[in-house]
Amino acid sequence: MMTNDTQNPLLAVRDLRTYFHTFSGTVKAVNGVSFEIGEGEVMGLVGESGGGKSVVGFSVLGLIDEPGKIEGGEILLDGQDLVTAGEDRLREVRGREISMVFQDPMTSLNPLHTVGRQMDEVLRLHTKLDADARHQACVEMLESVGISQAAERLKAFPHQFSGGMRQRVVIAIALLARPRLIIADEPTTALDVTIQSQILKLMRQQIADKGASMILITHDLAVVSEMADHITVLYCGNVVERGKTRDLIETPSHPYTRGLIDSIPDTAHRHDRLMQIPGSVPDIRNLPKGCNFRDRCPRAQALCAQQEPVLTKQHATLWAACHYPLKPGETA
Numbered sequence: 500m501m502t503n504d505t506q507n508p509l510l511a512v513r514d515l516r517t518y519f520h521t522f523s524g525t526v527k528a529v530n531g532v533s534f535e536i537g538e539g540e541v542m543g544l545v546g547e548s549g550g551g552k553s554v555v556g557f558s559v560l561g562l563i564d565e566p567g568k569i570e571g572g573e574i575l576l577d578g579q580d581l582v583t584a585g586e587d588r589l590r591e592v593r594g595r596e597i598s599m600v601f602q603d604p605m606t607s608l609n610p611l612h613t614v615g616r617q618m619d620e621v622l623r624l625h626t627k628l629d630a631d632a633r634h635q636a637c638v639e640m641l642e643s644v645g646i647s648q649a650a651e652r653l654k655a656f657p658h659q660f661s662g663g664m665r666q667r668v669v670i671a672i673a674l675l676a677r678p679r680l681i682i683a684d685e686p687t688t689a690l691d692v693t694i695q696s697q698i699l700k701l702m703r704q705q706i707a708d709k710g711a712s713m714i715l716i717t718h719d720l721a722v723v724s725e726m727a728d729h730i731t732v733l734y735c736g737n738v739v740e741r742g743k744t745r746d747l748i749e750t751p752s753h754p755y756t757r758g759l760i761d762s763i764p765d766t767a768h769r770h771d772r773l774m775q776i777p778g779s780v781p782d783i784r785n786l787p788k789g790c791n792f793r794d795r796c797p798r799a800q801a802l803c804a805q806q807e808p809v810l811t812k813q814h815a816t817l818w819a820a821c822h823y824p825l826k827p828g829e830t831a
């Protein structure tokens with residue numbers, strides 16, 4: 500189902516289903532997820548732990564391993580399906596067209612090699628630049644992510660950088676091959692608050708400068724509300740709401756989105772209460788019939804236990820899967 504306004508999106512994910520076949524049952528981690536991202540857009544993928552955010556990211560990167568499998572759907576990059584692409588094509592896509600930034604910078608960095616060597620490697624693989632030009636490009640990239648004395652720092656090993664500086668290095672590496680899409684999975688969660696906002700600003704600015712798009716995966720709605728053009732909210736492997744950031748934050752239509760917003764400290768202050776969504780995420784191996792959120796939902800009625808809601812157009816740019824969505828002005 501096409502539910503965004505984007506014409507010729509850079510990435511279109513359609514009805515993606517990624518399951519893990521475990522001894523204790525099939526985990527339908529992603530179960531019919533669709534979204535689109537246009538050139539230069541930032542899309543926030545949010546929701547509580549276990550919603551399927553990371554599995555969406557890994558699916559797009561072609562990095563789902565046993566016992567996981569993409570069971571259905573399409574991941575179209577410029578119209579070309581990555582689900583059916585071979586490993587060679589996927590390897591080419593990773594690094595050149597899509598790069599990734601993870602929560603722990605050491606996941607992406609090799610502790611045994613200097614930062615310069617790791618940056619040079621990317622350019623050797625993906626460009627035809629000679630050694631001098633590659634060195635120059637590495638210095639410039641490191642400077643552009645706010646690391647001074649870049650030529651010197653290229654000779655240092657990852658452990659010689661602080662956590663925040665290491666994440667800057669990872670961002671520099673992610674940008675080097677001039678990817679069209681960056682998938683950032685909780686990129687600042689491990690960093691302290693001041694550094695978090697510096698890194699987020701840096702990512703936003705770098706993405707704008709280089710004309711790249713980004714999927715920003717986070718449980719933190721406050722972070723995406725500052726960074727993203729669009730937001731997609733996942734719950735139990737399904738999209739429960741999506742739309743433009745401003746519409747979704749100011750007048751959400753799904754009670755789950757409302758709950759997430761009320762859990763942001765600042766917003767809660769405005770509402771004069773700090774609400775946590777009651778209850779916990781159900782076991783996705785054993786989901787109840789009907790709406791997955793109904794046991795935690797203040798608006799649930801009999802229908803919610805009988806029939807699964809489907810994504811439907813709501814007010815403004817919002818689409819939500821809810822039988823009793825909030826209208827603008829309603830707060831609970």
Ligand SMILES: Nc1ncnc2c1ncn2[C@@H]1O[C@H](COP(=O)(O)OP(=O)(O)OP(=O)(O)O)[C@@H](O)[C@H]1O
Pocket residue numbers: 519521526528546547548549550551552553554555565566567718783
């Ligand atoms: N290798 C695996 N084997 C079995 N189940 C898995 C595997 N990887 C992920 N899952 C399951 O898939 C579901 C979605 O996980 P995912 O990590 O995508 O959630 P998330 O929204 O990113 O949460 P978090 O913020 O905790 O990372 C979870 O129930 C998780 O247990």
